[in-house]
Amino acid sequence: MLPLLLVPLFTFLFVSPSLSVNFLYNSFNASDASYLELINDARVEGSVIRLTNDSNQFSFGRVFYPTRLTMKPTSNSTAVASFSTSFVFSILPDISDSPGFGLAFVLSNSTSPPGALASQYFGLFSNATVPSVAPLLAVEFDTGQNPEFNDIDGNHVGIDLNNIESESDGTQTAGYYNSSGDFVAVEMRNGQNIRAWIEFDGPQFEINVTIAPVAVSKPSRPLISYRNPKIANYVSTEMYVGFSASKTNWVEAQRILAWSLSDTGVAADINTTNLPVFSPETASSSLSAGAIAGIAIASVVFLLICLSGGYWFWRKTKIEEEDEIEDWELEYWPHRFSYEELKQATDGFSKNELLGLGGFGRVYRGTLPNNTQVAVKCVNHDSKQGLREFMAEIASMGRLQHINLVQMRGWCRKGNELMLVYDFMPNGSLNRWIFDNPKTLLGWEGRRRVLADVAEGLNYLHQGWDKVVIHRDIKSSNILLDSEMRGRLGDFGLAKLYEHGAAPNTTRVVGTLGYLAPELATVTAPTAASDVYSFGVVVLEVACGRRPIETWAAEEEQVLIDWVREKYLDGRVCEAADKRIAGQYVVEEMERVLKLGLACCHPDPQHRPTMKEVVTVLVGEEAAAAPAAVLSELAQAGESVGCSGGDTNAEEPPLQSTV
């Protein structure tokens, strides 16, 4: 008898050494918290799992089931195991139109995937768009749109194979197909409880993802059915299973309310009847009736006191300065100046302190109480919504810091007027030192250094950060000189404000006539290459001491680029150099700089150098080999100008000229 009993036991122990994983959490509690692997900011809060920490500017969190799933028999096997999982999540931002983050369901070889960024990409991926093969597979529930990763919209579900960029045939707008086969969209970013089902069919290399609001029973047709044998490459023998999310400046609560999984059959059904609901209106839903009554009475009393006392103050504030602060504003930037502070600093926005009427508004000089000088730029905008979207965008740029960028110190909003506070640049803008008859003409050494400075600043915007920042309005009047006559790029990102405010379906071209890359006259959105074009115009301006378009000049000389290009094709490019600085430069160097300017202004964006290459030409040692490579593009520039001339589209109408 005994041996007979032992046989099945031994078979079990030796034939299938890994235990199957089956679980169901209808809610979470403190003892689950000590059992689950909670990484970084993830925690059990009440009966749910929260993934990010609202009070940290950069936050990520992951939760994993402690037992790994056996996904392959051996590491080089292509046979993949199956599992089925279901969970309920809720994503609730504090500010409904702030940038979204979302969360991801993860299958990972490690609880800390290498290269993950703390603040973005679900706390799972690096910024690299090129996927390397590593055992990391995620289903993203993405509530933000990253156009650089081809996100289809700001509310989608996608299959990610060790890559923040979802598989193009594995991404869909969030929603489900109802029983009559119609697509019903599901908003994932309003806090509602959403149930998801993921069927991972290893033998078929297929992943089915289905979502629906909890009140809707499981739709029969999945939202995504992704089938591809390459899935096997992203699976290792044993993998952790769980969730991950991250955030930067904006609060977005990503919650997991319930979770079930089975690697032997269909995941257990979650009982959704008693799940908590998170929405802005029902924040106190978990309080008892007594507590609510108590709070209500206290609130009424408090409200009465506040009303009587506060009304007077409110009226006073409202009438005197209309400087009402909205909650969302406090989210942005380290420092919000009060309108009073700025009014005092600029002597009541006095005419005497007016530094200029720039492209985007008036600029005043201001002196802060600690005697620091600042420049206050007042930008008017016709829609508060436009301002808000713009601020969300530029706030993330508040982190950009580079010696060749004009540092932003803070901001203030009054009505539809935005005031941006920058470091004061005592020597004003570059154009004042080279055009017409300046008091002191900037010499060649100074000019060359400023060009190199600006190239480095722009290179930083393009490459130095985890996101490419397009300046969109590079011109000599946006290049400022600090006390040491070093160049700094100002106003980055500002041009974008005017896009956000534009009516839907009309993409306005933003920028400045004479500096706009030709491709922007058509439908193309601004790119790093269009910035390079504008920078090229600046290079030519500085070398030639001429504005990009001079109406006083003879017709064939009016457009700077065409004029220099003509000279170049005639082999006399150095004749274009500024006569006023003759003798200050080595001829070869001037020639190289002019050629660089032309190369940057190549009509075809593909053929323009990158800012990195430009930096090597301007900063690299004089006779470095790099220039030759970059400037070789010029030959093509010469060829293609014959036909159309890299036109400056001087007659294109939809240009933004703002005050």
Ligand SMILES: *[C@@H]1O[C@H](CO)[C@@H](O)[C@H](O)[C@H]1NC(C)=O
């Ligand atoms: C947590 O929930 C589990 C069931 O999921 C239960 O067995 C356990 O007693 C609970 N622990 C606490 C501390 O409430």
Ligand SMILES: *[C@@H]1O[C@H](CO)[C@@H](O)[C@H](O)[C@H]1NC(C)=O
């Ligand atoms: C969030 O982070 C802050 C600072 O790092 C910490 O003090 C706080 O306890 C965290 N909050 C939660 C809920 O974990």
Ligand SMILES: *[C@@H]1O[C@H](CO)[C@@H](O)[C@H](O)[C@H]1NC(C)=O
């Ligand atoms: C897996 O790879 C190992 C060596 O890396 C090899 O010895 C073994 O035969 C391979 N197994 C299969 C099934 O290919």
Ligand SMILES: *[C@@H]1O[C@H](CO)[C@@H](O)[C@H](O)[C@H]1NC(C)=O
């Ligand atoms: C998976 O993780 C284990 C350690 O947990 C490591 O030894 C193994 O190399 C990893 N596999 C791959 C393919 O990265």
Ligand SMILES: *[C@@H]1O[C@H](CO)[C@@H](O)[C@H](O)[C@H]1NC(C)=O
């Ligand atoms: C990713 O970021 C690093 C540093 O932040 C940068 O060096 C690298 O070029 C970036 N890669 C991509 C593809 O953006």
Ligand SMILES: *[C@@H]1O[C@H](CO)[C@@H](O)[C@H](O)[C@H]1NC(C)=O
């Ligand atoms: C499915 O959705 C469509 C469009 O929303 C609706 O017209 C239709 O009545 C729905 N069908 C069912 C069975 O609910």
Ligand SMILES: *[C@@H]1O[C@H](CO)[C@@H](O)[C@H](O)[C@H]1NC(C)=O
């Ligand atoms: C996935 O969805 C497809 C299409 O509806 C279906 O044919 C297939 O059986 C599903 N696979 C699983 C594992 O549910």
Ligand SMILES: *[C@@H]1O[C@H](CO)[C@@H](O)[C@H](O)[C@H]1NC(C)=O
């Ligand atoms: C779900 O839970 C509720 C209360 O928690 C219970 O009354 C109900 O019977 C459960 N439903 C199922 C299908 O188990």
